[in-house]
Each structure stands twice: as C-alpha cells, then as structure tokens.
Amino acid sequence: MVHMLTISIVIPVYNEAPVLPLLFAGLEATLTQLELTEGPVEVVLVNDGSADASWSLISAQCQRDTRYVGVNLSRNFGHQRALAAGLESARGEVVISMDADLQDPPAVVPQLVAKYREGYDVVYATRLTRGKESWSKRITANVFYRVIEKVSGVTVHKDTGDFRLMSRRALVELSRMREVHRFLRGMVPWIGFPQTQVFYDRGDRQAGETHYPLPKMLALAFDGIASMSTAPLRLAYLLCLLLFSIFIGYIMWVLFDHFVYGSELVQGWTSLMSAITIFGTIELLMFGIFGEYLGRTYEQVKQRPLYIIADVERSATAPTAIHSDPS
Numbered sequence: 001m002v003h004m005l006t007i008s009i010v011i012p013v014y015n016e017a018p019v020l021p022l023l024f025a026g027l028e029a030t031l032t033q034l035e036l037t038e039g040p041v042e043v044v045l046v047n048d049g050s051a052d053a054s055w056s057l058i059s060a061q062c063q064r065d066t067r068y069v070g071v072n073l074s075r076n077f078g079h080q081r082a083l084a085a086g087l088e089s090a091r092g093e094v095v096i097s098m099d100a101d102l103q104d105p106p107a108v109v110p111q112l113v114a115k116y117r118e119g120y121d122v123v124y125a126t127r128l129t130r131g132k133e134s135w136s137k138r139i140t141a142n143v144f145y146r147v148i149e150k151v152s153g154v155t156v157h158k159d160t161g162d163f164r165l166m167s168r169r170a171l172v173e174l175s176r177m178r179e180v181h182r183f184l185r186g187m188v189p190w191i192g193f194p195q196t197q198v199f200y201d202r203g204d205r206q207a208g209e210t211h212y213p214l215p216k217m218l219a220l221a222f223d224g225i226a227s228m229s230t231a232p233l234r235l236a237y238l239l240c241l242l243l244f245s246i247f248i249g250y251i252m253w254v255l256f257d258h259f260v261y262g263s264e265l266v267q268g269w270t271s272l273m274s275a276i277t278i279f280g281t282i283e284l285l286m287f288g289i290f291g292e293y294l295g296r297t298y299e300q301v302k303q304r305p306l307y308i309i310a311d312v313e314r315s316a317t318a319p320t321a322i323h324s325d326p327s
Contacts, residue, residue, distance in 0.1 A: 009098065
C-alpha cells in the first residue's frame with residue numbers, strides 16, 4: 001500500500017496581482033493530480049506586505065477553495081523571510097516552495113514528490129534553460145554560484161533557486177536556524193540529509209514585473225557570501241598584506257631610484273603621500289568589512305522575530321489540520 005502524503009506548496013507573494021489569477025489556474029491541474037495520486041494538498045500563499053490587490057485576491061481564493069491558506073505579514077519583510085513564514089506555517093509532511101510568477105512550472109511538482117518517494121529529504125528543481133533572461137544575468141549568476149560554493153565549503157547547486165521540496169524532518173532542522181540575513185539557497189544544503197535534483201526548463205514571467213532587479217540580486221549575493229562564510233574578513237586581511245607589500249615595494253623603488261640613478265626627491269612628499277594613501281585605504285577597507293559583520297551581529301543578538309503574521313485566511317469549511325495516514 002502506498003503511503004498517502006500530505007503536501008504543502010508554499011508561495012511568497014509581493015505585488016503579484018496581475019499574475020495571481022494565472023497562478024490559480026496553472027496550479028489546478030497539478031493539485032488535482034496530487035490529490036488523486038498522493039493525498040491531501042494545501043497551498044500556502046504568503047502576502048509579503050503587497051501594496052496592490054494581492055491580499056484581496058488571495059483572500060477570495062481561500063474562500064473559494066478550501067485547499068488554499070493565506071498568510072498576511074504585517075509589512076514587507078523580504079522574500080527570504082516571507083518564504084520562512086510560509087515554510088513554518090505549512091502543515092504538510094512534504095513542503096514545496098516555489099515562486100508566484102509561473103517561471104517555476106507547477107507540472108514539475110509531481111517529479112519532486114517522486115524523488116521524495118525514492119528516499120530523498122531535499123529535492124532541488126534545477127534549471128536546464130533560463131527563459132529570456134539577459135546574458136549579463138546568466139553570467140553573473142554563474143559566477144555567483146561558483147564563488148559561494150568555494151567560499152562557504154557547502155555544495156550550492158548551480159542554476160537552483162528556491163523551487164525545492166523538503167521533508168518534514170529537513171524543514172524542522174531548517175526552522176532551527178534563525179539567521180536574520182537569510183540565504184536559503186545556502187542554508188538548505190548545509191543541513192544535510194539525502195539530497196538530489198530534478199531538471200526542468202524555466203519559463204518566462206507570465207505577468208507583472210520582476211521583483212529582483214540588479215541591486216536586490218547583488219544584496220542577496222552579499223547576504224549569501226556573508227552569512228555562509230567569513231571569507232570577506234580573510235580577503236580584507238589578504239588585501240592589507242597586498243597593499244602593504246605594494247607600499248614597501250614602492251618605498252624600495254624610490255630609494256633605489258634616488259641612490260642609484262640620482263633622482264631627486266621632494267622632501268617628505270613621497271613618504272607622506274604613500275603613508276596616507278596606502279594605510280588610509282587599508283583602514284577604510286577593514287572598517288567597512290568589520291562594520292558589516294558587526295552590524296549583522298548586532299541585528300542577530302536583538303533576537304527580533306523574522307516576521308510578524310497579521311492575518312491568516314482560510315475557508316470556513318477548511319480543515320484545521322492535515323493528517324497523514326501512517327500506514
């Protein structure tokens with residue numbers, strides 16, 4: 001007898017009113033298939049402080065369809081924290097996270113569940129193609145994944161975003177990690193357990209605009225590097241040694257040029273400018289990097305909640321809990 005699963009699909013939502021009707025329609029076939037082959041399904045939609053009609057659309061869908069649950073955050077906390085809110089609100093034995101823009105095809109979800117059936121606790125959906133993304137984004141993404149894997153020592157799968165499946169025990173361990181600056185793409189591989197990949201062709205955004213422009217992508221990249229490694233601190237140390245070596249080499253060249261070739265020196269100018277420039281650069285660089293880590297430590301020790309839930313919306317006839325058949 002096949003063990004019936006309870007499956008949760010978690011989708012963060014931020015100003016996605018144009019695409020939500022398409023999302024609801026796109027999920028229907030997959031939800032029906034999962035209910036027939038696997039067991040009960042819930043879809044957890046997390047509204048991350050949207051300024052448009054996203055929450056109204058989510059609330060209406062929850063009333064129409066008992067499989068939907070809406071979680072409304074008190075303000076915009078950011079994608080990674082909104083995702084954490086959804087994962088920690090999900091009640092399924094298996095929890096799948098994906099984006100709302102339909103670039104992550106719902107049809108891939110059964111493939112993730114099939115891999116879970118084979119004994120894997122984490123199943124990543126890895127992109128074979130990236131739709132109409134610009135060449136610059138593809139190159140920078142490729143470089144970033146290589147860098148984060150090198151500096152963190154954790155295997156971060158290339159071309160893998162937040163479209164993944166996690167077992168309940170993997171999710172429990174992930175929920176124990178209360179980092180303020182979250183980078184789930186690095187945190188999930190870190191927890192271990194059997195992990196694998198499913199490959200798919202990523203589509204294009206169906207409606208609306210991307211919420212990850214270049215500045216946000218760079219911020220996420222820095223969060224990933226800073227939260228997974230102390231490499232920037234080591235880099236600052238190495239840069240200091242490099243600049244110090246350059247300074248020493250410059251001084252030796254000036255002295256050699258003066259005593260061997262007789263070049264004139266402006267009294268005091270060389271040593272003064274060298275000291276100001278080189279050591280000033282070193283100090284500013286060190287202060288910047290130390291300050292970034294100190295600021296992150298300050299935010300962490302305050303122990304504020306990662307998110308605040310203002311409302312939870314579900315149909316009046318929806319079950320209060322989802323139970324799996326242990327047989």
